[in-house]
Amino acid sequence: MKPSANRSLISRFVRENATTMTLATIFMAVLAVFGLILGDRLLSVGTFQSIAFQTPELGILGLAMMLALLSGGLNLSIISTANLCALTIASVLQFTIPWGDAGSVLWLTWQVGAVAAGLAVAILIGLLNGFIIAYLGVSPILATLGTMIACKGLAIGLTRGNVLSGFPDPIVAIGNGTYLGVPLAFLLFVALCVFVSVVLRRSSFGQKVYLVGANEKAAQFSGIHVKRVLLLTYALSGALAGCGGLVMMARFNSANASYGESFLLISILAAVLGGINPYGGTGKVSGLFAALLLLQLISSALNLMNFSQFLTIAIWGALLIGVSALRSGTGIFDRLHLFEFWRAKSAVSENP
Amino acid sequence: MPKTIQRWTRSHEFWLLAVVIVLSMFLTAATDSFLTLQNLFDLLTSTSFAGILAAGLLVVLVFGGIDISFTAIASVAQYVALTIAKTYPIGWFGVFFVACCTGILCGLFNAVIIHKVRISSVIVTISTLNIFYGLLIYITRGDYITSLPSYFREGIWWFEFTDSNGFPYAINFQALLLVVAFFMTWVLLNKTNIGRQIYAMGGNEIAAERLGFHVFGLRCLVYGYMGFMAAIASISQAQLAQSVTPTTLIGKELEVLAAVVLGGASLAGGNGSVFGAVLGVMLIAILQNGLILLGVSSYWNQFFVGCVILLAVSATALSQRRRHAGLAS
Numbered sequence: 163m164k165p166s167a168n169r170s171l172i173s174r175f176v177r178e179n180a181t182t183m184t185l186a187t188i189f190m191a192v193l194a195v196f197g198l199i200l201g202d203r204l205l206s207v208g209t210f211q212s213i214a215f216q217t218p219e220l221g222i223l224g225l226a227m228m229l230a231l232l233s234g235g236l237n238l239s240i241i242s243t244a245n246l247c248a249l250t251i252a253s254v255l256q257f258t259i260p261w262g263d264a265g266s267v268l269w270l271t272w273q274v275g276a277v278a279a280g281l282a283v284a285i286l287i288g289l290l291n292g293f294i295i296a297y298l299g300v301s302p303i304l305a306t307l308g309t310m311i312a313c314k315g316l317a318i319g320l321t322r323g324n325v326l327s328g329f330p331d332p333i334v335a336i337g338n339g340t341y342l343g344v345p346l347a348f349l350l351f352v353a354l355c356v357f358v359s360v361v362l363r364r365s366s367f368g369q370k371v372y373l374v375g376a377n378e379k380a381a382q383f384s385g386i387h388v389k390r391v392l393l394l395t396y397a398l399s400g401a402l403a404g405c406g407g408l409v410m411m412a413r414f415n416s417a418n419a420s421y422g423e424s425f426l427l428i429s430i431l432a433a434v435l436g437g438i439n440p441y442g443g444t445g446k447v448s449g450l451f452a453a454l455l456l457l458q459l460i461s462s463a464l465n466l467m468n469f470s471q472f473l474t475i476a477i478w479g480a481l482l483i484g485v486s487a488l489r490s491g492t493g494i495f496d497r498l499h500l501f502e503f504w505r506a507k508s509a510v511s512e513n514p
Numbered sequence: 515m516p517k518t519i520q521r522w523t524r525s526h527e528f529w530l531l532a533v534v535i536v537l538s539m540f541l542t543a544a545t546d547s548f549l550t551l552q553n554l555f556d557l558l559t560s561t562s563f564a565g566i567l568a569a570g571l572l573v574v575l576v577f578g579g580i581d582i583s584f585t586a587i588a589s590v591a592q593y594v595a596l597t598i599a600k601t602y603p604i605g606w607f608g609v610f611f612v613a614c615c616t617g618i619l620c621g622l623f624n625a626v627i628i629h630k631v632r633i634s635s636v637i638v639t640i641s642t643l644n645i646f647y648g649l650l651i652y653i654t655r656g657d658y659i660t661s662l663p664s665y666f667r668e669g670i671w672w673f674e675f676t677d678s679n680g681f682p683y684a685i686n687f688q689a690l691l692l693v694v695a696f697f698m699t700w701v702l703l704n705k706t707n708i709g710r711q712i713y714a715m716g717g718n719e720i721a722a723e724r725l726g727f728h729v730f731g732l733r734c735l736v737y738g739y740m741g742f743m744a745a746i747a748s749i750s751q752a753q754l755a756q757s758v759t760p761t762t763l764i765g766k767e768l769e770v771l772a773a774v775v776l777g778g779a780s781l782a783g784g785n786g787s788v789f790g791a792v793l794g795v796m797l798i799a800i801l802q803n804g805l806i807l808l809g810v811s812s813y814w815n816q817f818f819v820g821c822v823i824l825l826a827v828s829a830t831a832l833s834q835r836r837r838h839a840g841l842a843s
Contacts (some may be wrong), residue, residue: 312820
C-alpha cells in the first residue's frame with residue numbers, strides 16, 4: 163500500500179469519526195482537569211464502576227431516540243413506553259403465580275416470559291407510532307407527543323399512580339449485578355449498541371433508515387418502501403425503549419408510571435451531542451456512546467466535588483450548545499477553525 | 515359570501531369549535547355543575563397559566579421555530595421577581611416589570627444562540643431549558659418562597675358579586691391576564707406589519723430573508739415575546755398557588771405544545787391562528803374538567819387527553835392529505 167493511500171485512509175477515518183474523536187478529546191481533557199483537581203477520588207475503579215452503572219438507563223433510551231432522529235423524526239414517547247413496558251413486566255411478575263421453584267429453569271422461563279410480554283407492549287406502542295407517522299402522515303413530534311400522553315395516562319389509570327415493587331433476584335440483578343466487576347446493565351447496553359450499530363451499518367434496513375432520514379422524497383423515488391421503513395424504525399425504537407424500561411425497573415427494584423421523565427429531553431441532548439443530526443440522515447452509535455460517557459464523567463466529577471446535580475444539567479446544556487457551535491463551524495466559534503483545519507488536511511491528502 | 519362560509523366550514527377552527535360546542539352541550543346535559551358561573555370561572559382561572567403560555571408559543575410556532583424552554587423561563591422569572599418583592603416594596607408594577615424583564619432577557623438569549631449557532635431551535639431550547647433550570651435550582655438550592663407580600667397574596671378582583679347561593683364571584687386577575695394575553699397576541703399577529711412578517715417568515719424563511727426582512731430582529735422579537743408571556747404566566751401561577759416552588763412548572767412544556775398544536779398551528783411554521791389556539795386550550799381544559807364532573811377517576815385524565823390529541827392530529831393529517839390529493843387531480 164502506498165503511503166499516500168494509507169494517509170487518505172486515516173484522513174477518511176478522521177473525517178467520518180470527527181464527532182467521536184472530538185468528544186473523546188473533550189473526554190480526555192475533562193478527565194485530565196478533574197483528575198488533577200480530585201486526584202485518586204476520581205481516578206479510581208469505583209468512579210468508573212459508578213459511571214458504568216449510571217450510563218445504561220440513559221444510554222439505552224438514547225439509542226431509542228437516536229433511531230427516530232436518524233429517520234428524520236423524533237420519539238417523545240420513549241419514557242412512557244419504557245414505563246408501560248416496566249409496569250407490564252412488573253404486573254406479570256406480581257399477579258401471576260410463579261412457575262416452578264425459585265432457581266429452577268421453569269422459574270427463569272416465567273421471568274423471561276414476563277420480560278417478553280413487556281417488550282411486546284413496547285413494540286406495539288412503537289408500531290402504533292410508526293403507523294400514525296408513516297401511514298396517516300402525522301409529523302413525528304405530534305404523533306409521539308400524543309402517544310406519550312396517552313401511554314402515560316394509561317399507565318397512571320391502570321396503576322392509579324401506585325408503585326409496583328419487589329421483583330425476583332434475576333430481574334434485580336440486571337440492574338444491580340456485576341460480571342467480573344462490570345455491571346450487567348452496562349454489558350446489556352454495550353450489546354444493544356453493537357446490535358444497533360450492526361443493524362444500521364450492515365443491514366439494508368439500516369441503510370434505508372439513513373436514506374429516508376437524509377431525503378425522504380429521494381428515498382421514495384429510488385424505490386424504497388419509505389412507509390415500511392418508518393414503521394419498522396419506530397417499532398425498533400419502541401423495543402429499545404422497552405429495554406430501557408427493563409433496566410430502570412431492575413435498578414430501582416420498582417416500576418411506576420412517571421419514572422425517569424427527566425431522561426426524555428436529556429436523551430435528545432445526548433444524541434445530538436453525539437453527532438446525530440436532528441434533521442436526520444447522519445450519526446453513529448459510537449458518537450452517542452462517547453457523548454454518554456462524557457456526560458456521565460462530568461456528572462460523576464461534579465458529584466465528587468459536592469456540586470448539586472442541577473449544576474450538572476446546566477453544564478450539560480451549555481456543553482451541547484458549545485459543541486454544536488464548534489460543529490456548525492459558523493457563528494461564535496468561527497475563529498477556532500478546528501474543523502476547517504481537519505477538512506483542509508484531508509482535502510490536501512486526497513488531491514496531492 | 516357563500517364562498518367565505520364554505521371556506522370557514524372547511525377550516526380546522528370550525529371543526530374544533532364544533533367539537534368544543536358538542537362537548538360543552540353534552541356536559542351541560544349530563545352534569546348539573548358544568549354550566550355554572552362558578553365552574554366557568556374556576557375553569558378560566560385554572561387554565562390561565564397554560565393559556566398564556568400557549569399564546570406565546572403560538573407566535574413562535576407561526577414563526578417556524580419552537581421553544582421548549584419557556585417553563586424554565588417562567589420559573590426563573592417568578593423566582594427573581596418575588597425574591598425582590600419579598601424584601602423591597604416594589605408593588606404590583608414592580609413585580610411585573612422585574613418578571614417581564616427577566617423573561618424577555620431569557621428569550622433574547624435563546625434568540626441569539628439560535629441565530630449565532632445555527633442549529634435547530636428544538637435543540638437550542640432543550641439546552642437552555644437545562645441551563646436556566648439547572649442554574650436556578652443550583653443557586654436557590656430549590657428553596658420555596660412562601661412569605662409573599664400581602665398585596666400579592668390578596669390578588670386583584672373586579673366586579674365582585676354574590677350568587678343566589680351566597681358564593682362570591684369576581685373577575686380575578688388570572689382570567690384578565692389570560693384574556694389580555696390572547697388579545698395582545700391577536701393584535702400582534704393579525705393587526706400589525708410585524709405579524710404579517712412573522713407569518714411570511716414561517717412560510718418560507720429564505721424567501722423572506724431575500725425580500726429584505728430583518729430575520730435576526732424578528733427572531734429576537736418572537737423569542738422575547740415568548741419570554742414575556744412566560745413571565746406573565748408565571749406571575750399568574752404564583753398568585754394562584756400563593757407560593758413559588760422552582761420545580762413545579764418544569765415538565766408542563768409538552769402539554770402546552772399539545773394544546774397549541776391541537777389548535778391547528780403547524781410545526782413547520784406559517785400556520786396557526788389565535789382563535790385556534792384558544793379553542794385548543796379550551797378543548798383540553800373542558801375535557802379535563804368534564805371528566806372530573808362526570809365522576810371519572812382523575813387517574814384516567816391524561817389517557818383521554820392523549821387519545822383526543824392523537825385523534826385530532828390524525829384527522830387533521832388525513833384531511834390535509836385529501837385536500838392535497840384533490841388539488842393534484
